[in-house]
Amino acid sequence: MASLREIKSRINSTKKTKQTTKAMQMVAASKQRRALAKAQAYQPYMEKIQEVVGSIATGDTDISHPMMESREVKKTGYVVITSDQGLAGGYNASLIRDLTKKLKERHKSTDEYTIIMVGKIGRDNARRLGLPVSEVVTELSDSPSFDEIKTITRKAIGMFENEEIDELYMWYNHFVSAIRQDVTENKLLPLTDLAEELGENASATPSYEYEPNEAVILEGLLPQYGESLIYGALLDAKAAEFGARMTAMSAASDNADSLVGELTLVYNRARQAAITQEINEIVSGANAAN
Amino acid sequence: MKTINVSVVTPDGSVYENDVQMISARTEVGEIGVLPGHIPLVTPLIIGTVRLKRDGGEDQISVSGGFMEVRPDKVTILAQSAERPEDIDVDRANESKSRAEERLRNDNDVDQKRAKASLKRAETRLQVAGK
Numbered sequence: 001m002a003s004l005r006e007i008k009s010r011i012n013s014t015k016k017t018k019q020t021t022k023a024m025q026m027v028a029a030s031k032q033r034r035a036l037a038k039a040q041a042y043q044p045y046m047e048k049i050q051e052v053v054g055s056i057a058t059g060d061t062d063i064s065h066p067m068m069e070s071r072e073v074k075k076t077g078y079v080v081i082t083s084d085q086g087l088a089g090g091y092n093a094s095l096i097r098d099l100t101k102k103l104k105e106r107h108k109s110t111d112e113y114t115i116i117m118v119g120k121i122g123r124d125n126a127r128r129l130g131l132p133v134s135e136v137v138t139e140l141s142d143s144p145s146f147d148e149i150k151t152i153t154r155k156a157i158g159m160f161e162n163e164e165i166d167e168l169y170m171w172y173n174h175f176v177s178a179i180r181q182d183v184t185e186n187k188l189l190p191l192t193d194l195a196e197e198l199g200e201n202a203s204a205t206p207s208y209e210y211e212p213n214e215a216v217i218l219e220g221l222l223p224q225y226g227e228s229l230i231y232g233a234l235l236d237a238k239a240a241e242f243g244a245r246m247t248a249m250s251a252a253s254d255n256a257d258s259l260v261g262e263l264t265l266v267y268n269r270a271r272q273a274a275i276t277q278e279i280n281e282i283v284s285g286a287n288a289a290n
Numbered sequence: 291m292k293t294i295n296v297s298v299v300t301p302d303g304s305v306y307e308n309d310v311q312m313i314s315a316r317t318e319v320g321e322i323g324v325l326p327g328h329i330p331l332v333t334p335l336i337i338g339t340v341r342l343k344r345d346g347g348e349d350q351i352s353v354s355g356g357f358m359e360v361r362p363d364k365v366t367i368l369a370q371s372a373e374r375p376e377d378i379d380v381d382r383a384n385e386s387k388s389r390a391e392e393r394l395r396n397d398n399d400v401d402q403k404r405a406k407a408s409l410k411r412a413e414t415r416l417q418v419a420g421k
Contacts, residue, residue, distance in 0.1 A: 041303035048299060048368055052332055052359055146301035146370060208359075211333035212319055220334045221357060224370065231301055 004274065007267045011260055018256035024087065025249035031142050032178065032242035038143040039175075039235040046232055053225050055207075056214055065215075066161060067222045070190045076106070076113040077165035079156055079188070079230060081172035081237040082122030084138055089248035091173060091181060091241055092121040098183045099171050100129060114165065116156055118234070134159075142238065146231055153227035160189045161223075172233045173240035179247050181240035188229055191222065294326040296342060298351055298367045305372045306351055312343040313365055315358055324360055331360040337410045339418055340367060350375060352418040354411050378419040387412035 057068075080099060082092045107113050114134045117123050126133045137152050159165045168189040173181040210217050293309040313324040316338040324331075334357040342349040356369025390409035394402065 038302075042301050044304060045299045045301050045368060048359070048366055052357075052368075056332070150370070208330045208332045211317065211322075211331055216318070217332055217334055217357065224355065227370075228301060 004267065004270055007263055007270060011263045011267065014256050014259050014263065018253050018260070021249045021252040021256065025246055025253060028242045028246040028249060032239060032246060034143050035235065035239040035242055036175075039232075039239055042232060042235055046228055049221070049225055049228055052208075053221055056210070056218060056221070065218045065222055067157075067189060067226065068191050070192050071163075071166050073166040074112075075165045077156060077159055077168045078103075078113060078115045079152070079168065079170045079233075080115055080117050080122050081170075081234055082117070082119030082125075083241045084120045084140070085245075086121060087248060088241055088245040089251075091244035091248075092119070092125070095171060095173055095183050096122065096125045096129075100131075102185070103131070114159075116152055118152065140234075142242075144234060144238065149231060149234055150227070153230045154223075156230060157189075157223050157226045160226075170230065170233050172237040173244070175236050175240040175243060178243045181244050186229075186233065188226060191226075291345075292326040293344075294324070294328075294363060294365055296365045296367070298340070298353070298369065298372045300369055300372050302371075305377075306342075306349070306374060308342065308344060308349070310342045310344040310349075313340065314343075315340045315353070315367070317358075322358075324358075324365060327362050328360050328365075330362070331358075333358055333360075335367070335369070337407065338414055340372075350418045352378065352411075352414045354407075354414070373415065373418070375419050378415045380416065380419050383412045383415040383419070387416065 078099070080095070082095060086092065103113065110130070110132045114132050115126060116135045116137075117126055117133050118137045118140065120138045123133065123136050123138065135152060135155055137149070140148055156168060160168055167187065170184075170186040170188050172184055172186075174184040176182055291311055293311055294313070296306065296308055296310050296313055297304060298306040311326075315322055315324075316336050317333045318336055322333065335353055337354040338352075340351045340353050342351070351367075351372055351374055353367065353369045353372045355371065356367055359366045359368070386408055390405045390412060393405040394409065
């Protein structure tokens with residue numbers, strides 16, 4: 001049996017760990033609230049842009065734009081959103097697992113796709129697995145502003161426009177609730193079924209005059225729409241990240257609690273045994289002296 | 291006097307919301323003024339100042355990368371970034387202005403277009419901030 005002192009020090013270190021995990025849990029909870037507020041602040045922008053894009057897409061049938069046309073797929077782009085820090089349960093692991101599985105199914109060689117990676121964990125995993133990564137973004141703030149991610153959104157949309165890639169998917173953890181995140185794959189480009197998708201909302205809007213004309217507006221609007229879809233996913237993923245971390249840390253705190261309980265029991269037993277033994281020794285010593 | 295409701299919305303949230311008498315903004319084809327009761331219209335805006343005339347004064351907002359949706363009773367300006375004068379970081383704008391100018395002087399720089407846009411944004415911000 002371990003010595004009393006060893007058990008004591010294990011109890012203490014477990015308590016210390018619990019303090020840390022408890023603190024991280026609380027930090028994650030407050031960050032999650034902020035991330036959710038941010039996602040909410042973003043909603044009006046998204047809704048409005050969808051409404052306008054939808055009303056253009058449904059209003060006139062003979063509009064066309066490179067971003068709305070599907071072409072033969074030679075190379076696929078993936079935007080993958082992971083976190084910078086671990087300690088978030090299966091948040092990154094399940095995303096990477098599902099992604100690599102899908103990539104193997106869909107592509108024969110690594111030449112057929114490229115990844116735009118957000119987050120250090122994703123970057124390190126991609127390096128380990130030998131996935132082709134063309135762009136990495138790390139150290140985004142906890143509630144990223146649109147400015148911060150403009151470079152990657154522009155890069156992703158730009159790669160499609162320059163025909164470096166022919167379709168674009170987005171992988172991220174969708175925030176379902178504070179304790180649940182779902183790995184999600186979204187096809188971002190091309191926007192082939194835009195009219196059907198956005199048509200419902202658009203029917204209620206008045207028919208607009210377009211100044212100077214629809215084509216010019218789509219030219220500016222569609223990239224903006226694509227960028228805002230990526231931004232929306234990022235906000236969603238951030239909220240999910242903090243949710244995952246909160247759950248993981250609360251589980252860790254609970255584990256620490258039960259571990260401390262068990263160790264305390266062992267400690268008390270060992271102490272009791274030591275006392276009993278001591279008494280025995282004294283009594284038998286006294287008996288021998290008589 | 292009749293008024294029209296204006297809201298300026300960015301991905302980071304709403305920047306401005308008010309009832310105004312007239313909106314004037316700069317589009318690719320020139321300056322546009324919108325009064326209450328305007329026909330429904332959608333138009334892209336260029337980097338510049340949006341001026342909002344209201345009772346007893348005028349508000350200014352610097353806008354970049356956006357477009358304007360007009361309805362008879364409501365105008366929505368969607369922009370990737372928009373700032374009111376009090377929210378503008380003058381030092382940062384000055385900095386990015388000189389950076390852009392520096393880049394424009396380097397002829398071999400491939401990103402002339404981006405530098406020009408960034409210069410324009412900085413100048414607009416400074417102008418709106420009144421510095």
